[in-house]
Amino acid sequence: MTDDSFTTEFGRTIKFVPGHFKANEPYVQYLDTHSYTHELTTLQQGKLSWANPVKDLVEFSGMLAFMRRFGLLRAFETSIDLGGAEGTVSALLRSLGLVQHTTNLDLIDFTPQTGPDYFKEFLQNMLSPGFVAEAEEVISRAKFTFDYLPDEPYHSGLFFGRPELAVVDRHIHGTVESATGSYDLISAFSCFEHLDLDGALAKTRSLLKPGGLFVSQNEAWYWVYNSLGVVGHFPYTAARLTHADIDRYLSQFHPTLVAGYRRRLEQIRQTQKRPTIKDWFDLGRKHGLRPVAVERIMPRRHRIAPCPPDLFMKDYFDHREVLADIHMFEPNVSTDDLLTYAIRIAMVAV
DSSP, X not given: OOTTXXXXXXXXXXXXXXXXXXXXXXXXXXXXXXXXXXXXXXXXXTOOOSHHHHHHHHHHHHHHHHHHXXXXXXXXXXXXXXXXXXXXXXXXXXXXXXXXXXXXXXXSOOHHHHOTTHHHHHHHHHTSHHHHHHHHHXXXXXXXXXXXXXXXXXXXXXXXXXXXXXXXXXXXXXXXGGOOSOEEEEEEESOGGGSOHHHHHHHHHHHEEEEEEEEEEEEOTTSSSOTTOOOOSXXXXXXXXXXXXXXXXXXXXXXGGHHHHHHHHHHHHTOSOOOOHHHHHHHHHHTTEEEEEEEEEOOSSOOSSSOOSOGGGSTTOOHHHHHHHHTTTOTTOOHHHHTOSEEEEEEEEO
């Protein structure tokens, strides 16, 4: 091992790309200010930004379009949104009239900051020209990232519904495992990538009524900046290293970052599996969930944070080298997986 390369436990030497870490360092700072810990701190200070519900509105609108394309959009009696933060998705489902009784689950209790009229005010504000202008950057970034009408005006294609019905009927504060009840619809946005997929899908099936629908949108593990957020001296640092190699790489080359990554590393130590779409399908069927629809979100640029775009056009990037490293421990990963930022998937309880 030298100062300009890293040798994996499988004996593969990965050459560093000059300036790569420095160029991507803003992503580390972005994650540090968008973590649950940061969110909890701002809540304790009595602050609540509109940025999260605005992003949720874009994701929700994209999911509605996905469900409509595959003939899955119908009325439901009960729903629960897993990892739903403030409860935006649950409120939007009620506002649309899709669900009669909505439940929102999250580790953090947001209700002291939201109040009974929070979502009504949100939707009313979103229809106001002044507020939309303020939210334009968040909307356009999210639309581009999630490939939902990215070239259309930032306000087009978004659902606003009827503000008087924008409510959440019930809040549960705890882990996904602590959820109770029986539901016709379960949704999860940017949640399952933080969980052991096998256990999370088993829990999901236990909450679904027979014939009930599970819809999810989650970051894909093999995108260049996955939910773990490890960036380094070469592309796909987290994707192409084992957990032990990530520890060793950070300890040697970024010791000051180790503490900050420890929480995110623990999220994936629960399982050695970094799921592909095939894993979602296989584990879903294992637990009585039949896949009925799936699509990859492959944005042309990564717009989540101020990172260099068009990675795949760089002359130092070679899909074959990245896949050769990954295939040492995950042989089914494909080039499609490298290009997939997020996955939308729908399953029905059998």
